[in-house]
Amino acid sequence: MTALCLAQITSWGLLFYSLPVAVVPVSADTGWSHTTVTAALAAGLLVSAVLGVRVGRLLDVRGPRALMTTGSVIGVLALLLVAWSPNLPMFFAAWLLAGFAQSAVLYPPAFAVITRWYGPWRVGPLTTLTLVGGFASTVFAPLVAFLVEVFGWRGSYLVMAVILALVTIPLHALFLNGPWSDGAPVRATTAATAEIRQVTRSARFRILQITMAVATFTLFAVTINIIPMFLERGMSYEMAALSLGLVGAGQVIGRIGYPQFARATTPRMRTVTVFIAGAAALWVLALLPQPYWLLVAVAILAGGVRGCHTLLQATAVSDRWGTKNFGAINGAFVAPMTAVGAVALVAGPGLAELLGGYPAMAVIMAALLTGAALVAMREPQPRPAPHP
Known part of the structure; x- marks a missing residue:
């Protein structure tokens, strides 16, 4: 549970809240409007919504470890692509890729994991998870702003990719091993x-x-x-x-x-x-x-x-x-x-x-x-x- 909470606050902070914090320096450096930059995040969230159904089915069948670890890896690649993006189409492509990661590591899959872990006792752990996740902007908005000021927005996304890799990949790979409260994952029938x-x-x-x-x-x-x-x-x-x-x-x-x-x-x-x-x-x-x-x-x-x-x-x-x-x-x-x-x-x-x-x-x-x-x-x- 602790590992899932730490992974959630980090994933939300870097795969969601980082762009609203960085939108002004990104816009100033590239000439893209604030609305256009924000639209890239919105496009990624739409991808996340579309993939959410498939992700849910995979969680039921295979459990969370491989799926959420893969999501973290994709998130790292997406942030690296954000940092490199030489033009607006590539910037949008980076956030579309981030949408794949979001579908596998943000609230919906985490809610599914907790619900299957805790069953009738799910409300307390769900509350804890959302309380921790609620501090993502509090923790990461100042951190992202500091990184942008020191390294520029491109350099800051390189640093964020490293942070995401070091925190979320091992947490998802090593600790998402709790048993389902209503039985082990089963094959789709x-x-x-x-x-x-x-x-x-x-x-x-x-x-x-x-x-x-x-x-x-x-x-x-x-x-x-x-x-x-x-x-x-x-x-x-x-x-x-x-x-x-x-x-x-x-x-x-x-x-x-x-x-x-x-x-x-x-x-x-x-x-x-x-x-x-x-x-x-x-x-x-x-x-x-x-x-x-x-x-x-x-x-x-x-x-x-x-x-x-x-x-x-x-x-x-x-x-x-x-x-x-x-x-x-x-x-x-x-x-x-x-x-x-x-x-x-x-x-x-x-x-x-x-x-x-x-x-x-x-x-x-x-x-x-x-x-x-x-x-x-x-x-x-x-x-x-x-x-x-």
């Missing part, structure tokens, strides 16, 4: 494929998947753009930047409180509660121009909702369908969430420009999340088994 399709083609699965994807998109699009939205409200840059940091603190608080929340609620109840709380926070952020202290408080609430949503996503499948074939089912489940998270990186600013400001964009997001909450209230429930 026609029966297993039929069981997976029975779940993934059900109305309950599709409705939950769509509403969770909407929640991912809306919460991320608004909270990631807190700084420009608060600047439009007249807030100082320092306070707006502090607010973004407090969104991260809110995520930690939400994750800490999630296990108790999960024990006290049913799967549908906690889904609806998280969606309603998120929609309420987005409506306030969209419509209330002042007082600033209240906007900051609501931003923290939105962060708490995002923290809960991460664990809600991690446990949604196992809470409803158990842990059998979890990798394959969860890989299919989270693929749209990974994709819309990538789209939200550029869709939020794009919609704000189209609609005339970030508050107007937040109104659209609040309305979408409200609709998702109403749909989630009507999530189909399994029929009780007939009496013998």
